[in-house]
Amino acid sequence: MLTIHHLNNSRSQRVLWLLEELGLDYELKCYQRDPATMLAPPALRKVHPLGKSPVIQDGSLTLAESGAIVEYLVDTYGKGGLAPARESPQYIRFVYWLHYAEGSAMPPLLMKLIFDRIAAAPVPFFIKPIVAAIVNRTRTAFIDPQLELHLDYLEAELGSRQWFVGDDFTAADIQLSFPLEAAAVRAGLDSRRPGLQAFLARIHARPAYRRALERGGKYDLNN
Ligand SMILES: N[C@@H](CCC(=O)N[C@@H](CS)C(=O)NCC(=O)O)C(=O)O
Numbered sequence: 001m002l003t004i005h006h007l008n009n010s011r012s013q014r015v016l017w018l019l020e021e022l023g024l025d026y027e028l029k030c031y032q033r034d035p036a037t038m039l040a041p042p043a044l045r046k047v048h049p050l051g052k053s054p055v056i057q058d059g060s061l062t063l064a065e066s067g068a069i070v071e072y073l074v075d076t077y078g079k080g081g082l083a084p085a086r087e088s089p090q091y092i093r094f095v096y097w098l099h100y101a102e103g104s105a106m107p108p109l110l111m112k113l114i115f116d117r118i119a120a121a122p123v124p125f126f127i128k129p130i131v132a133a134i135v136n137r138t139r140t141a142f143i144d145p146q147l148e149l150h151l152d153y154l155e156a157e158l159g160s161r162q163w164f165v166g167d168d169f170t171a172a173d174i175q176l177s178f179p180l181e182a183a184a185v186r187a188g189l190d191s192r193r194p195g196l197q198a199f200l201a202r203i204h205a206r207p208a209y210r211r212a213l214e215r216g217g218k219y220d221l222n223n
Contacts, residue, residue, distance in 0.1 A: 002026040005047050005055040007040050008033055009220050011066050011178050012054030016216045018070055018174050020208035022077050028215055067098045067175060074171045082171040090166045097164050097172035105179035108146040112187055115139060147187045154180070155193040162202060177203055185221040
């Protein structure tokens with residue numbers, strides 16, 4: 001039996017969704033973030049030394065990194081679905097989006113989250129102006145332009161199509177869902193990008209996405 005180690009409000013929601021799309025039986029082990037630090041509980045380090053989620057276990061295999069997990073699950077259990085054929089010209093586009101989601105889209109989103117937290121954290125009054133200056137400078141010089149760049153790029157790449165790789169829904173759309181959902185909640189993905197908003201509405205309407213939400217529990221990226 002396949003096991004998924006799922007952290008609330010996290011990237012592992014994508015893996016739950018993929019498992020539902022694939023119609024696989026799986027055991028779900030849930031972990032809750034520390035409400036103060038938002039970090040995963042120490043119990044996850046017993047599963048994988050980094051103690052992050054998602055992690056899956058399949059027989060003797062323990063696998064972390066959502067992109068690797070998605071690739072493994074599609075290769076092993078996909079029966080040719082949720083990915084273009086390996087020999088098709090679209091396959092490399094599929095691989096590209098799988099890597100892009102974590103490798104390029106997530107870093108500025110994570111920086112935004114961290115700098116928003118720094119801005120909101122209590123600091124002694126005499127260093128407050130210095131902290132505010134550093135945060136504002138980093139936001140305006142780097143984080144905000146990078147987020148705009150990526151969102152414009154994604155909107156243009158999707159164009160008038162429904163899915164990122166080609167005409168068919170693939171696991172790359174699942175992998176891209178997390179940065180897009182995070183951007184919708186905290187990084188300015190709004191009606192200025194109607195294609196991406198429509199993409200989000202499309203994925204949220206999928207029965208497997210909804211089943212994954214029911215199994216995984218509350219999914220709120222506001223914090
Ligand atoms: N690139 C990794 C990132 C894993 C990751 O940072 N997961 C977050 C959840 S969204 C986590 O476990 N955070 C809690 C912690 O770092 O303690 C992946 O895609 O799996």
